[in-house]
Amino acid sequence: MTQLPQPASPALAPNGTVAAAILGCSLGCFALGGLAVAADGSKRLAGLLAFYHPTGPLSGVTSVAIAFWLLCWAVFAARWKKKTVALGRVSALASLFLLLGLLLTFPPFGDLLLGR
Amino acid sequence: MEVTLRELVTIVHGMLFGGFFLMAIGGAIVMLLEWSSPNPEASPPRPAARWRTTYLVAMVALGWAAVLSGAYVVYPWYRAVAPPGADLAAFPQRLLMSNPTTAGWHTLGMEWKEHVAWFAPMVATMVGFVMLRHRAAWSADRQLRRVVLGFAAVAFLAAAIAGGWGAMINKAAPVRGGDTIQLWRSAP
Numbered sequence: 001m002t003q004l005p006q007p008a009s010p011a012l013a014p015n016g017t018v019a020a021a022i023l024g025c026s027l028g029c030f031a032l033g034g035l036a037v038a039a040d041g042s043k044r045l046a047g048l049l050a051f052y053h054p055t056g057p058l059s060g061v062t063s064v065a066i067a068f069w070l071l072c073w074a075v076f077a078a079r080w081k082k083k084t085v086a087l088g089r090v091s092a093l094a095s096l097f098l099l100l101g102l103l104l105t106f107p108p109f110g111d112l113l114l115g116r
Numbered sequence: 117m118e119v120t121l122r123e124l125v126t127i128v129h130g131m132l133f134g135g136f137f138l139m140a141i142g143g144a145i146v147m148l149l150e151w152s153s154p155n156p157e158a159s160p161p162r163p164a165a166r167w168r169t170t171y172l173v174a175m176v177a178l179g180w181a182a183v184l185s186g187a188y189v190v191y192p193w194y195r196a197v198a199p200p201g202a203d204l205a206a207f208p209q210r211l212l213m214s215n216p217t218t219a220g221w222h223t224l225g226m227e228w229k230e231h232v233a234w235f236a237p238m239v240a241t242m243v244g245f246v247m248l249r250h251r252a253a254w255s256a257d258r259q260l261r262r263v264v265l266g267f268a269a270v271a272f273l274a275a276a277i278a279g280g281w282g283a284m285i286n287k288a289a290p291v292r293g294g295d296t297i298q299l300w301r302s303a304p
Contacts, residue, residue, distance in 0.1 A: 013252070013253060013256065015253050015257065015260070017249075017250065018246055018250045018253050018260060021242045021245050021246055022242060022246075022263060022264070022267070024242075025238055025239055025241075025242035025267070026267075028238055029235050029238060029239070032231060032234055032235070032238075033231070036231040040227075052188065054188075054191075054192030054195075054196075055187050055188055055191055055192055055195075056195065058187055058191065058230055058231070059187065059188075061231070062183075062187065062231075062234050065234070066234075066238070069238060087257065087259050087260060087263075088259055091259060091260075091262075091263040094263065094267075095263065095266060098235075098239075098267065098270060099270075101235070102232065102235065102270065102274070105228060105231040105232040105235075106228055106232075107223065107224055107227045107228055108224070
C-alpha cells in the first residue's frame with residue numbers, strides 16, 4: 001500500500017514569529033500599566049508624557065507603550081524568525097506580564113504601589 | 117429629535133466602534149474555540165478565507181478606532197478645565213469631582229477605563245496576526261491555542277470594562293455641547 005507523504009512534524013516547525021508577537025504584546029501591555037502608575041505618581045513624568053495637551057499624560061503613556069510594543073515585537077521577530085522557541089516558557093512569561101499590566105491599570109492597585 | 121455634535125461623536129465612539137468591537141472579539145473567541153476542536157469533523161465548516169480575513173481586520177480596526185476616537189476626541193471634551201463660575205454641566209470631569217458622592221466615577225471608573233481600554237486593540241492585533249499569518253502553527257500547537265485564547269479573553273474583558281464604565285460615566289455626567297444636529301423633525 002502506498003504511503004502518502006506526511007507533513008513535517010509541527011513540533012519542529014519554527015514558531016519564533018508567533019512567540020515574538022505574543023511576548024511583544026504582553027510587554028507592551030505591561031509597559032502601559034507601568035507607565036500609567038508612574039505618570040500618576042510623578043507630576044514631572046506626567047508633564048513629559050503630555051504629548052497632546054488636550055488629552056494630557058494619557059497621550060504619552062499610550063504612545064510610548066505602543067512604540068515599545070512594536071519595538072519588542074520587531075526585535076523578537078528578527079531574532080527568532082527561523083527558530084523554534086520554548087513556547088510554554090514564552091507563554092507563561094507573556095501571561096504573567098499581561099496580567100501584571102492589567103493589574104497595574106486598576107487604580108486602587110496603583111495607589112497601593114504609590115503608598116496612597 | 118436633536119443631538120449635539122459631542123453627544124453624536126460619543127455615541128459613535130462607544131456604541132459603534134466600542135460596541136461592535138466587543139461583539140467582534142466575542143465572535144472571534146467563538147471562532148477560535150471552534151477551530152480548537154480536537155475533532156475537526158465535529159466542527160462547523162470554516163468560513164471562507166477572505167471572509168475570515170475581512171472579519172479579523174475589521175475587528176482590529178474597530179478596536180483602534182474606539183481607543184483613538186476616545187482618547188483624542190471625546191476625552192479632551194470630558195477633561196476640559198472649567199473657567200471660574202462656568203456651568204459644570206459642560207465639564208463632565210469637573211462635575212463629577214465637585215461632589216464626593218460622584219468623584220469615584222472619575223477616580224476609579226475613568227482612571228481605569230482610559231488605560232485598560234488600550235489592551236483590547238493591542239491584544240486583538242496580536243490575535244488577528246496569529247490567526248491570519250500562522251494558521252498552521254495554530255492548528256498544530258495546543259499550547260499556542262490556549263495562550264491566544266487566553267489573550268483574546270483578556271481583550272474582551274478589557275473592552276467590557278472600558279465600555280461598561282464608559283456607559284455609566286456618561287450617564288452620570290454626559291459629554292454634551294457643540295452644534296445641534298436635528299435627527300428627526302417632529303410634527304408640531
